[in-house]
Structure formats: structure tokens, C-alpha cells
Amino acid sequence: MTTYLIKGADLLGAGRQDLLVTDGVIAEVGTVTAVDATVIDADGLVALPGLVDLHTHLREPGREDAETVATGSAAAAAGGFTAVLAMANTSPVTDTAEAAERVFDLGRSCGLVDVQPIGAVSKGLAGEELAELGLMARSRAAVRVFSDDGKCVHDARLMRRALEYVKTFGGVVSQHAQEPRLADSSACCHEGELSGRLGLPGWPGVAEEVIVARDVMLARHTGSRVHIAHVSTAGSVEVVRWAKSQGIAVTAEVTPHHLMLDTTRLTDYDPTFKVNPPLRPAEDIAELRKALADGTIDAVATDHAPHARHDKEHAFAEAAFGMLGLEQALQVVNTVMVQPGLMSWEQVAAAMSTTPARIAGLTGHGRPLALGEPANITLIDPSATVEVDRADSRSLSRNNPWHDMTLTGRVHSTLLRGRPTLLDQEVQQ
Amino acid sequence: MKHLLSAADLSRDDARQILDTAAQMHDVQQREVKKLPVLRGRTVVNLFFEDSTRTRSSFEIAGKWLSADVINVSAKGSSVSKGESLRDTAMTVAAMGVDALVIRHHASGAPLQVTDWVDAVVINAGDGTHEHPTQALLDAYTMQARLGDLAGKRIGIIGDLTHSRVVRSNLILLRTLGADVTLVAPPTLMPSGIANWAAAEGFSYSYDFDEVLPKLDAAMMLRVQKERMSGGFFPTPREYTVGYGLTRDRLRALPEHAVICHPGPVNRGLEITADAADEARSLILDQVSAGVAVRMSVLYHLLGGAENA
Numbered sequence: 001m002t003t004y005l006i007k008g009a010d011l012l013g014a015g016r017q018d019l020l021v022t023d024g025v026i027a028e029v030g031t032v033t034a035v036d037a038t039v040i041d042a043d044g045l046v047a048l049p050g051l052v053d054l055h056t057h058l059r060e061p062g063r064e065d066a067e068t069v070a071t072g073s074a075a076a077a078a079g080g081f082t083a084v085l086a087m088a089n090t091s092p093v094t095d096t097a098e099a100a101e102r103v104f105d106l107g108r109s110c111g112l113v114d115v116q117p118i119g120a121v122s123k124g125l126a127g128e129e130l131a132e133l134g135l136m137a138r139s140r141a142a143v144r145v146f147s148d149d150g151k152c153v154h155d156a157r158l159m160r161r162a163l164e165y166v167k168t169f170g171g172v173v174s175q176h177a178q179e180p181r182l183a184d185s186s187a188c189c190h191e192g193e194l195s196g197r198l199g200l201p202g203w204p205g206v207a208e209e210v211i212v213a214r215d216v217m218l219a220r221h222t223g224s225r226v227h228i229a230h231v232s233t234a235g236s237v238e239v240v241r242w243a244k245s246q247g248i249a250v251t252a253e254v255t256p257h258h259l260m261l262d263t264t265r266l267t268d269y270d271p272t273f274k275v276n277p278p279l280r281p282a283e284d285i286a287e288l289r290k291a292l293a294d295g296t297i298d299a300v301a302t303d304h305a306p307h308a309r310h311d312k313e314h315a316f317a318e319a320a321f322g323m324l325g326l327e328q329a330l331q332v333v334n335t336v337m338v339q340p341g342l343m344s345w346e347q348v349a350a351a352m353s354t355t356p357a358r359i360a361g362l363t364g365h366g367r368p369l370a371l372g373e374p375a376n377i378t379l380i381d382p383s384a385t386v387e388v389d390r391a392d393s394r395s396l397s398r399n400n401p402w403h404d405m406t407l408t409g410r411v412h413s414t415l416l417r418g419r420p421t422l423l424d425q426e427v428q429q
Numbered sequence: 430m431k432h433l434l435s436a437a438d439l440s441r442d443d444a445r446q447i448l449d450t451a452a453q454m455h456d457v458q459q460r461e462v463k464k465l466p467v468l469r470g471r472t473v474v475n476l477f478f479e480d481s482t483r484t485r486s487s488f489e490i491a492g493k494w495l496s497a498d499v500i501n502v503s504a505k506g507s508s509v510s511k512g513e514s515l516r517d518t519a520m521t522v523a524a525m526g527v528d529a530l531v532i533r534h535h536a537s538g539a540p541l542q543v544t545d546w547v548d549a550v551v552i553n554a555g556d557g558t559h560e561h562p563t564q565a566l567l568d569a570y571t572m573q574a575r576l577g578d579l580a581g582k583r584i585g586i587i588g589d590l591t592h593s594r595v596v597r598s599n600l601i602l603l604r605t606l607g608a609d610v611t612l613v614a615p616p617t618l619m620p621s622g623i624a625n626w627a628a629a630e631g632f633s634y635s636y637d638f639d640e641v642l643p644k645l646d647a648a649m650m651l652r653v654q655k656e657r658m659s660g661g662f663f664p665t666p667r668e669y670t671v672g673y674g675l676t677r678d679r680l681r682a683l684p685e686h687a688v689i690c691h692p693g694p695v696n697r698g699l700e701i702t703a704d705a706a707d708e709a710r711s712l713i714l715d716q717v718s719a720g721v722a723v724r725m726s727v728l729y730h731l732l733g734g735a736e737n738a
Contacts, residue, residue, distance in 0.1 A: 193622030193629070199537040199559030199597060202621045269538030313514035315536030317557065 001418060002038055003027075009042035009379060011369050013345030019047065021375040024418035029371055040423070042379055045412050048349045050082025050376030051330065052356040052365050054174070054253055055149070055229055055301035057322065058084075058115065060106065062091025067306035067396050069103070072326070073112035074394040074429075075304070077421035079326040080378035080411040081113055083357070083365045084304075088120040089150045095120035095131035097139035104141035112421045112429075116362060119143040121153050121162045121173060128155075130162060137169040144361040147174035149229055150276075150321075152211060154180050159215060163224035170361060172225040172251075175215050177236070178277065182207035188317055190263040190278045198266065200317065203278045205233035212236045216243035216250050227359060228252040230303050232277040234287035241296045251359050253301035254288050256325055256332035257401055265401070271312045271319030272399050275305070292351060293342045299356045302329045306397030323401045327393060327411075332402070334382055334409035353378075364417075375418040384410035394427060432551040433727060434541050436562045436601035443730075444605055448570050450726040451719070457494070458722055468497035471528045471732055475501045475554070476519070478534040483693065483717065484554050484564075488531045491724035497528075497732070515539060516546050523547035529732055532556070537594075550731045558592050564692055565598035567723040569606060571712045572647050574719075575688050580607030585641050587613040587673060588651030588700055589662075591620050595651060595692050604632060611645075613638050615672060617662040618653075638673050642682050649690040650675050650701045666699050675701045680708070688712050 006019040011029075020028035020035060053076065059067035069086075076084050086103050088094035094103060100117040107115020119136040123129045125148045136143040146166060153159045153175060162173050183203045189195040191202025212228055216239060219226040228240060231252045243250045257275060262282045265273040273279060291297040305322025312319050333352065337343040343351075357366025367373040386407050390400035414422040421428055430438050439447070457463055473492040475485050485501060492499035504518055523530065529550040532540040537557030544551050555561040573579055584603055590596045590612055597620075603610050612619065612627075612634040619634065620626065627634050635641050642648070653673075655666060663669045670676065675689065680702070683689075689701075689711045697703045706713060 191621045193625040196591075196620030196622045196626055197597070199557050199594060199620075269542055271542075310514045310517075313516035315515050315534060315539040315542065315557075317536040317538075318515075 003036065004040055004415070004418070004420070005032055005035060005037040006040045006042045006047065006377065006379070009045050009047035011047050012349050013046055019369065019377065021377070021415060021418045024375055026369065026371060026373050026375050029369070040379070040413060044381060044383070045379040046345050046382050047369060048080070048345065048378045048380065049353040049366055049369060050378050050414065050416065051080045051352045052360065052362060053081050053084040053302050053304070053326065054145070054299055054356045054360060056084040056086055056304045056326065057089070057306065058086045059090065059306055061102070063308070065396070066308045069106040069115060070110045071394060071396045072304070072306070073107065073110045073115065074427045075326040076113040077414050077427050078394050078411065079328070080330045080380060080414050081326060082376040082378070082414060082416045083114040083116060083362055085116050085118050085145055085360055087149045088118050088147060089125060093120050093124050094118065095123050097132065097135040100136045100141040100143050101139050112427070113416065114362070114365070116360060117141050117143055118145045118147050118174065121146045121148045122158060125151050127151060127153060127158065130158070130165065133162070133165055133171065134169065137171060144169070144171050145174055146171060147176065147229065149174065149176045152176050152178040152180060154211070156214060156218070160218050160222060163218055163222040163226060167224050172227050172359060174227040174229045175211065176229050177208045177211035177215070179207045179210050182210065186317065188274055188278060189266055190280050192263070192281060194263055194266065198269070200266070205235050205280070205284070208233055208277055209235040209239060212239045216240070216248050219250055220246065220248045225249040225251070230255050230258065230277060230301070231288065231297060232258045232280050232284065234284050237287050237291040237296055241291070244296065251298040252296070253299040254292055254297045255301060255303045256329045257323055259285065259288055259292070260332050260336050261401055269316040271314065271316050272323065272401055274316060274319050274321055275323050276321040289337065289342055292337065293347070298351065299359065300329060300333055300351050301356065302326050306395050307399050309398060312399050323399050324393065324395055324397060327395070328388060328400070328402050328407065330380055330411055331386065331407040331409045334380065335407045338382065339408050375415050377415040379412040381410045381412050383408065386410050432544055433562050433731060434544070434551065434553045435560050436565050436598040436605070439602065439605060441605050444566070444569070444602060447566060447723070447726045447730055448573065450729060451570050451722045454725040455719065455722040463494045464496055465494060466496050467729060468492070468495040468732055471497045472526065473497045473499045473529045473531060473728065474522055474527045475499065475531045476504060476522055477501065478504045478539070480505065481533050481555065483720070484533060487720040488554060488724050491721050491728055495725055495728055497728065515542060519543040519546050523549050529728065552727060552731065555594050557594065559594050560598040561594040562598045562602070563724055563727055564595050565602040566727065567716055567719045568599055568649065568690055568692065569602055570719045570723050571715045572688060572690065574715070575712060576646055579603065581609065582646040583609045583611070583644050584647045584649060585611045585613055585645045586649045586651065587638060589618045589653045590614045590651065591618050593651050599649065600632060604630060611635055611641050613641050613673065615663060638679070639682070642679055643684065645683060645687050647688045647690060648675060648683060651692065652694060652696055653700045655699070670699055674699060675705045677702055677704055680705050690716060692716065
């Protein structure tokens with residue numbers, strides 16, 4: 001295995017060091033001289049532990065025209081990720097040990113990023129009976145995160161049982177919080193003045209907040225861990241903040257798009273901006289940023305949701321929900337959090353690597369950049385300005401909401417256990 | 430103005446011009462030979478993703494009286510279920526070399542989206558619960574014919590506002606023409622964010638019809654679908670009528686000069702009593718007859734008929 005010398009990287013923004021990477025681990029930190037190694041010139045780059053995404057849709061099996069494990073892995077590597085959690089809403093659904101192992105194996109054979117399957121909470125995501133959570137946990141894929149994402153586990157009894165059940169193997173339920181009686185499947189625009197003007201079915205913030213409130217109480221009652229996926233409103237933040245103050249085991253994630261893009265993007269009915277939960281007003285965005293900075297929100301997760309072009313070229317109300325996120329996530333966090341001084345690189349490392357790895361139970365990820373640790377490393381040039389072009393994406397899909405926007409920061413290289421998966425912006429197949 | 434997608438596309442001058450031309454077209458309608466040669470050789474396609482007898486036939490007659498070739502294409506049903514995208518449908522029809530697409534769609538914003546994909550002029554003939562600009566033009570035309578200039582006139586729009594595309598276009602156009610608009614509905618049938626919207630645009634809204642009624646110059650009653658009950662928007666039709674219907678008692682409270690409009694189809698007995706619908710000051714049939722003239726005017730202005738005339 002090639003030895004790499006990362007020369008002069010700024011480690012989590014705490015100062016310049018060299019990193020010697022050999023046999024998949026960090027063999028030396030400090031000033032490294034004269035070794036037989038391939039040098040990666042990291043002058044001006046910040047080094048972070050490899051990023052971990054708690055929320056990715058890879059679409060394989062079932063919708064290989066939108067994304068495959070291979071193309072999604074390439075997009076992940078390009079975005080600085082070394083591990084992604086693949087959501088269960090594929091076809092067939094990941095609701096058995098066999099289905100989970102298949103996704104796990106596809107990821108390993110591709111080798112660009114560790115693909116860790118998320119298991120469905122309910123059989124077929126139908127919200128009625130528990131899926132085989134224990135068998136998925138015992139499988140080779142060692143599933144620890146369970147989610148019906150795309151759908152809410154709205155039945156309180158089923159949610160309670162799931163939370164109780166996953167305790168035996170340290171699992172966590174990641175909830176897509178959407179009370180279907182308050183926001184049904186047609187809801188597609190934040191309910192407010194704009195949805196009124198545009199005549200689009202409203203998706204009120206309260207439909208998320210009542211489920212978040214219910215689920216933190218269920219977590220308290222069952223003594224289990226609950227994770228709130230893609231928190232999008234100030235009200236949800238308030239509930240999570242309160243729950244944490246009570247010692248309830250709740251964690252929460254926010255997406256890059258909910259940190260940056262507001263509901264006014266919908267004015268032209270461009271389905272690229274149709275996402276679930278919907279883009280929210282600027283006031284919510286401000287609260288989400290604050291909550292991420294103060295740790296109320298634990299993690300940034302992409303909800304990378306590729307869609308074939310023809311699934312987005314419908315009338316807004318009929319187009320598919322979701323947008324890409326893997327390749328722009330770190331750029332967005334840099335642009336809206338780090339550059340304005342809301343977050344340090346150390347906090348970014350926590351929110352995008354250490355904490356998501358801990359939530360997901362991935363022991364080989366989210367480790368410090370220190371001697372003897374696995375060499376999962378992301379290098380970013382924090383000052384580069386990039387005009388995003390959706391045509392440049394490694395994803396198979398083009399539903400990139402940042403197309404034509406200028407972001408600050410460029411992912412330079414990504415190393416997975418000492419092997420570059422991205423080197424000077426080139427994905428290393 | 431290339432397309433007519435929203436009433437907001439119309440400046441006050443645009444709107445006045447379209448209404449003036451509509452008056453001339455209305456005269457043509459009274460002639461024995463109604464055809465004008467202004468759009469000869471032009472092709473107008475009525476692309477309807479949703480059923481509509483009145484709007485479609487009104488556009489069809491309007492086009493034909495202007496000598497355009499008018500073709501009706503029904504694309505009913507969700508394009509998603511058919512596997513054809515909106516883009517494919519629109520581009521397929523446009524590829525036949527049409528000059529204008531008159532689009533009715535069950536989803537808000539669809540006609541606007543189509544303008545990204547085709548070169549033809551696009552006219553919104555009603556999109557979801559968003560807008561229906563030609564309906565607003567014909568409503569304004571009808572009211573203006575009876576009340577004179579609408580500047581400063583007090584117009585109430587009453588009914589199921591949240592699910593209505595008519596209200597949005599009317600609100601915008603009437604404001605453009607200088608009218609003083611008040612929306613009236615129970616809170617469950619008001620558009621979302623009404624307080625902010627009203628404050629931003631300078632119109633009023635009220636949950637109390639009886640308070641608004643005596644000050645009105647025109648009462649525009651919008652259809653309330655009985656199916657809304659299942660959504661819990663109001664308890665019973667009876668309760669709706671008592672609170673928001675144009676009943677006999679309310680008819681007496683309405684100023685004598687005031688007119689009554691309804692874009693139809695009318696739910697007699699629910700939002701409007703039979704008496705009110707048939708009263709002399711009811712403009713309901715005038716609205717239908719103005720529909721053709723207004724749509725002739727819109728086609729004429731958008732298809733550059735002015736140069737050919």
C-alpha cells in the first residue's frame with residue numbers, strides 16, 4: 001500500500017502539521033521529513049476527519065437510472081465523505097437482513113466510501129408492522145440505524161415499540177417527522193404567505209413539531225435513543241433543546257439545503273427546489289444555524305436524494321421530492337457557517353464526522369487525526385470560490401439546487417483508510 | 430408581455446387596453462357575421478389537463494371568431510401515472526408548430542413551467558389553486574360595464590378562497606385597477622398567511638360577512654364545494670350558508686346599486702340563494718357572455734394581431 005505524506009495541512013483549524021499515512025493508519029503527526037512517500041501538498045488546506053453522512057439515498061436497488069451505489073459513492077468521495085448511511089426506501093425496501101447485506105456488499109465492492117445500510121422500521125415502510133430489526137442488527141451489515149424515511153412512523157404505538165426494541169442492540173430510530181393528518185403526501189410548500197400566493201398545498205411547520213414533541217416524550221418513556229432527521233423549523237429546535245435539557249436521549253440533524261435555501265426559491269415553481277420537508281422561511285434558517293452552532297442540532301446530514309430528470313419534469317405538485325447534497329454539503333457548511341464565523345473547523349468535524357459516526361455506531365469513523373488512528377481524512381481548500389455547475393456532478397442525477405450559485409470552499413482530497421478516493425478533485429476509482 | 434400566466438403580468442395600461450379591446454369584440458359578437466380575419470393562419474391549441482366546459486369552449490369560440498385554427502387537446506389525468514412528463518407533453522404539442530398554448534392544469538404553476546420549454550405564447554386558463562387571469566379579466570369587464578371605472582370601488586370576494594384560483598387573479602387585477610378589495614371567508618377557507626399577504630399588498634380580509642356587506646359595490650361569491658366538509662373546513666352546509674351565504678336577508682343589506690357576481694358553477698342554496706342568483710343586478714350570465722369577448726381580446730393582443738389588423 002502506498003504511503004502518503006500530507007504536507008502542511010491545517011488540522012481542524014488548529015495549526016499546520018504533516019500527516020504520514022501508511023497501512024491505512026496515521027503513522028506520524030508533526031513535522032515529517034524525508035520518507036519514501038507520495039506527497040499531497042496540503043498548503044492552505046484544512047484537514048478534517050473523513051465526513052460521515054447520516055442520511056443518503058443511493059437508489060440501488062430499484063432506481064439505478066437515478067443513482068447507483070457506485071455513482072453515489074463517487075459523489076460521496078467527491079464531497080469529502082468516507083461513510084454514508086444508505087436510506088431504506090429502495091425497491092425492494094431494506095427491511096430484511098438479506099437486503100441490508102446486499103447494500104453493504106455493493107458498497108464494499110465499490111470501495112469509495114463505507115456504505116452502511118439503514119434498516120426500515122416497518123415492513124415495506126407501510127407503518128404497520130415492525131420489520132426484522134433484530135435480524136438486520138445481527139447481519140453482516142450490523143444495522144444500527146432504522147428509519148422509514150420518506151414516510152413518518154406516525155403510529156405512536158409502532159414508534160414506541162420500535163424504540164423499545166432497538167435498545168437490545170444499541171440501535172436508534174431516525175424519524176422523518178411529518179404528521180400525515182397535518183401534512184399529507186400532497187403538501188409541498190411551507191405553509192405561509194407564499195403557499196397562499198402560489199396556491200401550493202401547505203406543509204406547516206407544526207406537522208413536524210408535533211411529531212418531534214411526541215417522539216422525545218416516547219424516548220423519555222422508553223429510555224431509548226431517537227434521532228430526528230432533517231429538522232427544518234425553529235419550533236422543532238425549541239423542542240429538541242428542551243428535551244436535551246431534560247436529559248432525554250435525542251439527537252438531531254439538519255440538511256445543507258435547510259441551512260441555506262429559503263422558501264422564496266419556490267416562486268418560479270422549479271421542482272429542483274421541491275424537497276421534503278420543504279424549504280422554510282429565513283427566520284427558520286437563522287434558528288437552524290444557531291442551533292447547529294450551539295450543539296442543539298448534533299449533525300449535518302445531506303438527505304442526498306437523486307432523481308431521474310423525467311421525475312422532476314412534472315408540474316411542481318406532481319414532481320418527485322428531493323435534491324442532491326453529497327458534493328456540496330461541506331461547501332455549504334463552509335459558506336454559511338464557517339466563513340461568517342458561526343462555527344469553527346473543530347465544530348464542523350464534530351457535526352459532520354465525529355457525532356454522526358457516534359450516532360450511527362460506526363467505530364472506525366469520526367476518529368481524531370492522531371497517531372494510530374484510521375486514516376479517514378478530508379482535505380478542503382476553505383477559500384476557493386466555486387460556481388456550481390450541475391453538469392459536473394458525479395451523481396447520475398442533476399437535481400442540484402446550488403446550480404449556478406457561488407459557494408466558498410472546494411474539497412481537495414479524501415482518504416478512506418489510507419487510500420485516496422479523491423485526489424486533487426479527481427475521484428480515484 | 431409575451432405570455433399571460435398571472436394577473437400580475439398586466440400593468441394597469443395592459444389591463445385597460447385588453448378591456449377596451451374586449452368591448453369592441455363584444456360589439457362584433459352582436460353582429461350576424463362574427464368572424465374577424467385577424468388571426469388567420471395562426472394556430473391555437475387548447476391544452477387541457479383538466480375538464481372544463483366553459484373555459485375551453487369560450488377560448489375555442491374566441492379563437493375561431495378571430496379566424497385562428499383552434500385545436501383541443503385533452504391530456505386529462507396525471508402525467509405521472511401515464512409516464513409522460515409535463516415537459517414531454519408540452520414539447521410534443523408545441524412541436525406541431527402552434528402559435529399559442531392555452532393551458533388548463535390541475536397543478537399550480539404548470540403553465541409557467543411550460544414557458545421554459547416551448548417558444549409558443551402560453552395563456553393560463555386556470556392552474557390548480559393558483560390563478561385564472563382571463564376569468565379575472567372577464568369579471569372586471571363585467572363589473573366595469575355596470576359600475577363604471579373600478580378605481581375606488583369596494584369589492585368583496587366571499588367563499589372558499591383557499592382552494593380558489595379565481596380569487597388570486599381577481600385580487601391582483603382588481604388592485605391593479607385601483608379597487609378596494611376585501612376577502613371574506615371563515616379562517617379555515619382563507620389562503621395561508623393571509624395576514625402578511627394583506628398587509629404587504631394593501632387589501633383587507635374579514636371573517637365577518639355582515640360587517641363587510643353594507644359597504645360593498647360588488648359581491649363576488651365563489652363556489653364552495655360540498656366535498657370540503659370532509660376536510661373539516663366547516664361543519665355543515667347549513668352553517669356555512671348562515672355565516673357566509675348570500676341569503677335573502679343579506680341581499681336586503683347589500684346596497685341597492687351593488688352588483689353580484691359568481692364565476693360559476695353556482696351551488697344554489699349554499700353560497701348563494703336562488704333569488705340572489707337570478708336578481709337583475711346579478712351579473713352571472715353577463716360574465717359568461719363577456720368571457721368570449723375578453724378571450725378574443727387576450728388572443729388578439731398576445732398573438733400580435735394588432736400588427737395584422
